[in-house]
Amino acid sequence: MTDDLIFVVDDEPEVGGLLAYYLEKAGYRVEQFSSGPNCLKALDQNPRIVCLDMHMPEMDGLEVLKKIKDRNSGTGVIMVTSNNTVDTAVQALKLGAADYIIKPADQEKFIGTIKEVLDQTRVVGQIRSLEKDMKQAFAYKNIIGESPAIKNVFTQIERVKDSNVNVYIHGESGTGKELVARAIHFSGPEQNRPFIDINCSALAESLLETEMFGHEKGAFTGAIGTHRGKLELADGGTLFLDEIADMSLQLQVKLLRFLEEKSFERVGGTKKIKVDVRVVSATNKDLQKEVEKGNFREDLYYRLVVFTIHVPPLRERRDDIPLLCGYLLNKFKDELNKEISHISPDAMDIMNNYRWPGNVRQLQNVILQSMLMSQSGIIEVAHLPQEIQKSRQEPVTPLKESVSFEDSPSDDNSKSDFHKISLDEGEKQTLLSALKMTNWNISEASNLLSISRTTFYRKLKKHGLSQSRD
Numbered sequence: 001m002t003d004d005l006i007f008v009v010d011d012e013p014e015v016g017g018l019l020a021y022y023l024e025k026a027g028y029r030v031e032q033f034s035s036g037p038n039c040l041k042a043l044d045q046n047p048r049i050v051c052l053d054m055h056m057p058e059m060d061g062l063e064v065l066k067k068i069k070d071r072n073s074g075t076g077v078i079m080v081t082s083n084n085t086v087d088t089a090v091q092a093l094k095l096g097a098a099d100y101i102i103k104p105a106d107q108e109k110f111i112g113t114i115k116e117v118l119d120q121t122r123v124v125g126q127i128r129s130l131e132k133d134m135k136q137a138f139a140y141k142n143i144i145g146e147s148p149a150i151k152n153v154f155t156q157i158e159r160v161k162d163s164n165v166n167v168y169i170h171g172e173s174g175t176g177k178e179l180v181a182r183a184i185h186f187s188g189p190e191q192n193r194p195f196i197d198i199n200c201s202a203l204a205e206s207l208l209e210t211e212m213f214g215h216e217k218g219a220f221t222g223a224i225g226t227h228r229g230k231l232e233l234a235d236g237g238t239l240f241l242d243e244i245a246d247m248s249l250q251l252q253v254k255l256l257r258f259l260e261e262k263s264f265e266r267v268g269g270t271k272k273i274k275v276d277v278r279v280v281s282a283t284n285k286d287l288q289k290e291v292e293k294g295n296f297r298e299d300l301y302y303r304l305v306v307f308t309i310h311v312p313p314l315r316e317r318r319d320d321i322p323l324l325c326g327y328l329l330n331k332f333k334d335e336l337n338k339e340i341s342h343i344s345p346d347a348m349d350i351m352n353n354y355r356w357p358g359n360v361r362q363l364q365n366v367i368l369q370s371m372l373m374s375q376s377g378i379i380e381v382a383h384l385p386q387e388i389q390k391s392r393q394e395p396v397t398p399l400k401e402s403v404s405f406e407d408s409p410s411d412d413n414s415k416s417d418f419h420k421i422s423l424d425e426g427e428k429q430t431l432l433s434a435l436k437m438t439n440w441n442i443s444e445a446s447n448l449l450s451i452s453r454t455t456f457y458r459k460l461k462k463h464g465l466s467q468s469r470d
């Protein structure tokens with residue numbers, strides 16, 4: 001006897017009785033019902049499986065199926081159908097039935113199906129219980145990732161978000177520094193206050209100065225009216241100074257004075273304006289080196305760098321690549337009005353091993369380009385940009401960066417750069433990312449990959465994913 005409770009629903013008592021007999025003989029707990037509504041009333045007992053007759057006078061099998069799936073989505077439903085209603089059975093599968101059997105049922109086949117569906121519902125059950133954790137782990141404030149390296153970044157954000165200290169974010173280009181800056185602001189207590197960003201490398205020095213500090217009427221030719229600078233606009237909130245290393249030494253002096261006095265004058269003005277802002281700064285350069293070279297003021301450095309967050313390059317968090325791919329396919333789906341169901345294991349393998357010098361921004365471009373290239377609904381190796389395809393021949397070696405972060409925390413994760421991920425691993429990662437993209441909904445995940453649920457389950461089993469999620 002097992003603990004598994006199975007319901008049999010059939011308006012013909014002989015048919016239902018026979019199934020119940022087979023099940024009891026195989027050791028299951030069985031309860032028999034003569035109509036859909038009776039079965040639905042008993043759903044609180046949480047049957048693992050319901051064997052459901054397709055045609056019943058009071059309430060049709062499909063309707064009962066829908067109601068079961070609405071209420072107990074974890075219950076596996078096996079449709080019992082006569083030979084001439086196989087079409088309807090297919091419809092039932094689409095509605096979430098796990099399988100169907102044709103009357104008269106062959107005892108051995110029937111019990112085989114029961115066992116298989118029990119296995120499936122077990123997986124679904126496990127996955128559901130992980131769903132909540134996963135949702136939290138895989139995206140944090142629009143930052144996609146679940147690798148230990150990116151989770152470390154999430155922890156740092158959590159540690160600093162509620163304080164008012166200045167934060168310095170460093171990391172290579174395209175790693176997501178701006179996303180981190182926004183996450184700090186939008187998860188903190190000042191989230192309803194302004195988040196104002198300034199790119200310190202985009203503007204000429206004098207423009208940057210008026211952009212930051214504003215100007216008074218007549219401060220210079222063309223200054224027709226008074227202009228409030230971004231510092232003023234950011235009052236009470238966050239000022240994000242992007243590419244801080246590119247700020248001129250002259251402006252650095254002015255910024256330093258503001259940080260010390262918490263007030264400033266507009267260009268051409270004398271009135272002290274007090275504002276209270278948190279400054280978050282970011283750069284892909286090594287700011288400490290810039291200090292050594294005399295390009296950046298040391299006193300300003302210490303004002304800005306109160307709390308440091310290092311955003312690791314993508315190649316140090318390869319676990320996130322398939323996840324990001326899934327996210328990006330979905331993101332561009334509407335923009336391009338083009339549906340790509342999946343990335344072939346081969347192409348995924350190449351991407352998992354590529355060194356991504358341009359990090360997530362580059363990955364984003366590659367996915368976009370490949371989606372445009374593909375005509376088949378699948379991204380294959382041939383659709384990847386040439387340089388990515390060519391990387392397959394290269395040994396997986398670390399990049400010698402023009403920028404090095406000697407002080408960057410090196411975690412064990414970086415070792416994974418060097419191990420070659422197998423083709424199989426590509427398939428496994430594809431399965432995982434499909435599951436994650438669909439919040440672990442097996443039906444949707446198998447649809448996303450254009451494979452049947454059965455194949456999906458088989459592959460989950462093959463990769464040991466039916467027992468655990470790693």
Ligand SMILES: Nc1ncnc2c1ncn2[C@@H]1O[C@H](COP(=O)(O)OP(=O)(O)OP(=O)(O)O)[C@@H](O)[C@H]1O
Nearest residue numbers: 142143144172173174175176177178179284360361
């Ligand atoms: N973990 C992530 N999840 C989702 N999108 C990401 C992630 N990291 C980066 N991106 C996306 O990649 C692009 C680059 O990110 P972002 O602008 O934050 O990088 P950056 O480090 O500021 O780059 P740069 O140094 O070149 O300014 C953006 O479009 C961003 O939305």
Ligand SMILES: [Mg+2]
Nearest residue numbers: 174177178242
């Ligand atoms: Mg940026």
